[in-house]
Amino acid sequence: MNDAQKPALLAVQGVTKAYPGVVANSDVSFSIREGEVHALLGENGAGKSTLVKMIYGLVQPDAGAMELRGVPYAPADPRAARAAGVGMVFQHFSLFEALNVAENVALGMENPPKLRALAQAIRDVSTEYGLPLDPGRMVGDLSAGERQRVEIIRCLLQSPKLLIMDEPTSVLTPQEVEILFKTLRQLAAEGTAILYISHKLEEIRSLCDEATILRRGKVVDTCTPREKTARELAEMMVGAVLTPPARSGGAKGAVALQVAGLSVDSPIPFGTSLKDISFAVRRGEVLGIAGVAGNGQDELLLALSGEVRTARDAVQIDGVGIGDQGPNERRRAGLVAAPEERLGHAAAPDMTLVENALLSGAVRQGLVRRGFIDWAAAKGFAQTIVRDFDVRTPSTGVAARALSGGNLQKFVIGRELSQSPGVIVINQPTWGVDASAAAAIRQAILDRAAAGAAVVCISQDLDELLEIADNFAALNEGRLSAQRPVQGLSIEEIGLMMGGAHGMEVAHHGP
Amino acid sequence: MDLSAINPAVLVASLMMAAVPIILAAIGELVVEKSGVLNLGVEGMMIIGAVCGFVVAVKTGSPFVGFLGGAAGGAGLSLIFALLTQVLLANQVATGLALTLFGLGLSSLLGQGFNGIKPPATGKVPMGPLADIPGVGPVLFQHNLGVYLSIAVIAAVWWGLKYSRMGLILRAVGENHDAAHALGYKVVRIRIAAILFGGAMAGLGGAYISLVRVPQWTDGITAGAGWIALAIVVFASWRPWRVLIGAYLFGGITVLQLNLQVANVPIPVEYLSMAPYLITILVLVIMSSGRGRAAAAPAALGQNFHASR
Structure with missing residues (x-):
């Protein structure tokens, strides 16, 4: 099936959110199809986080509407979002260091099975997707990459239709990034839509099908990342021409x-x-x-x-x-x-x-x-x-x-x-x-x-x-x-x- | 010096009784602290519980209703703490200390006219033939309801924190409130519920002092039991069964040193009186030391939460 023929999964229409003194999102519209990997690009403070928080139900929009599979979608809290099939992998602050992996996963689920059954499910899903995890370990003892696996597994166990990933690769080695991307492409091939936030433009070029670019809370452009260079993407984000720092090849001292x-x-x-x-x-x-x-x-x-x-x-x-x-x-x-x-x-x-x-x-x-x-x-x-x-x-x-x-x-x-x-x-x-x-x-x-x-x-x-x-x-x-x-x-x-x-x-x- | 007057069975039975108020207050505070809130007002909530329980019991003639009154009194006072710290985001340490001072003053006012009255007696739980077993009977099966209740509460809190979903959420909130909020849990609501539970347990402990342990009403009747409960929670590394051990240790040494005073042991009375405090804290410090992170406090303890962005 051609990508363009796939039905729209999530449509965001004219969403606006203002905080005292700052408009985080102003009349933002975009849509994601099933199985599409969609990038949200923008500098810090461009409003990406606020936007995904609204999709995940953490923040309510002031105006505008969202539709999930053609049905009006307005999650009152993250539980409603999860129930509707939206999962989110946070950049940080959603794990509990003093709790073990299984407990952390259970906290992110609506009706988790008994811990023993859950532990087995974690083992199964994690090996299936090539992200091995020991459910009994304390999260505080895990490496950053392993912690991220916990978050991803937590989402996968609920078979989400839309997976939001906020800067997932900032804590991974290049090899780990490659494996993560294989997993994500696998998910996309199975029909899961992925909304991907990152500053790393090369990654976006290799992974994402479509991109929406935000600047100061507004959608300023959309593009197909593969057809652009990283430099063009960066300049679309910043809205200005960037000059790389000049280094002097001076002699080194003692x-x-x-x-x-x-x-x-x-x-x-x-x-x-x-x-x-x-x-x-x-x-x-x-x-x-x-x-x-x-x-x-x-x-x-x-x-x-x-x-x-x-x-x-x-x-x-x-x-x-x-x-x-x-x-x-x-x-x-x-x-x-x-x-x-x-x-x-x-x-x-x-x-x-x-x-x-x-x-x-x-x-x-x-x-x-x-x-x-x-x-x-x-x-x-x-x-x-x-x-x-x-x-x-x-x-x-x-x-x-x-x-x-x-x-x-x-x-x-x-x-x-x-x-x-x-x-x-x-x-x-x-x-x-x-x-x-x-x-x-x-x-x-x-x-x-x-x-x-x-x-x-x-x-x-x-x-x-x-x-x-x-x-x-x-x-x-x-x-x-x-x-x-x-x-x-x-x-x-x-x-x-x-x-x-x-x-x-x-x-x-x-x- | 006559140590033969000290009967081990009576000693154990009375230490179980002596420890009840501290167990109840400490296990309540343990739940509060596990949710990430530091309420230093335990002493104040206990004494409000003591006076409310006493007044209600005297007025109704029923010690059972009295205990309920004590729990309600403690929970009521803790509600002030909850509003100040969870809604108005006041500093938890200062608010807790103020709560104790307020509780001490208010209890003195409420207790006017109740000095020197005897409350209705709280009966023992009938255990039938069990109570007559030699040795074991007097130690374990001749107590009033409070003793059994205190052990049951420890067991329930231990089980609840370890195995129930509610306990898991409570621990999660105390560990990282931002993450819990991001997952959609109502941090403030959960904490207020924990604070109310802690207040009710402290009030119950206070009522036990004025209705069973002493039993009468005088100003300042709790005499620092709330502070000991607070210390026990910390040195027990936030583990329910260690709270029980700590409280029994404290209760045991309190009873023992009274017996030793009666037996004219040639140790100055001052040293005997300070012994329970010293030894309990010493033992718990040794128990909680050298365990690294496992013994550490809930990570968000004492931090106010405000949902931003």
């Missing part, structure tokens, strides 16, 4: 950061301990560290920033051991760090930008004199950051939590980069940041490196690392792979460095 035999127990519940990590970064060099979430990235940042202390010589700056010293001593020695979590780790949410600038800049910028705060200098420092990094804020007196994610990210990254550091450690520099802000942040990192800083950039975004890093290594279960120059590295090789497919296998479920 080793500035040396890590030798670093082993640390994780201070985080369900965290990953670091095992015998060694690497060296020279002045002017960017080391990109990849890895699937939860393989020790957070712990590595803590050990490098000084929040977790180690043996003196495990971490050395310019040949001096500082492993047993705290963050302030390390700042004095020239190391600055920007953690992944913006609110609560990088910045104190309820404190002003000036206070937040002071908190990390006090040592290197000399903002404290004889135990007293030099507010004028702190304010000047904050204003410099706001100006240099194009942070959009009414003033430096507003609380950090009042800034949007991208703006706050520019502020906290800018705060560290502005301290003329010798060593920079950054975890997820552009996490949840829109494309133009991400480009600005990457350029700023490259500029610092060109000025002679040694940079360690931890990221789950492979494209980002390939863009800015000179050398590449991957974290896998707390161990760091050998370093490889980025030039000439293939995605396939990167995937193997990240730990391959973690025991997944291709779906052997016959149609």
